[in-house]
Amino acid sequence: MYFIKLPAVMAKTGLGKSSIYAMMAENRFPKNIKLGPRAVAWSSQLIDEWMAERIQSSL
Template identity: 55%
Template structure:
């Protein structure tokens, strides 16, 4: 294997990139996550999350059924990244 080739990994395992830094691939692209996990990952409570959705400052959920919603994990991750970048903490 040459230096430019990366080993294939399964299930989002990290491979070593050319610069020695781990390269992380998403385990399941398009994964939907429910409110408790969104709260845990963002540090926000339910009412703050829904206020953000209403004000269009937080990603909108996807309707799963008449009484269930979930968020796209990628949307939540991008929101978190935008918050840390906006504050210069990256």
């Protein structure tokens, strides 16, 4: 597992920044992890799992 920053999350999921944060607020997207006072990232594993769930639910 490793951390990925917002631009990588956006590129990987195809979602925009506003959509990501709106979905996080609704508990429909993995929460970010605070790395420092002004830095956050996401777990690559949680993003992959979220994407796999979206694929399964669309079948």
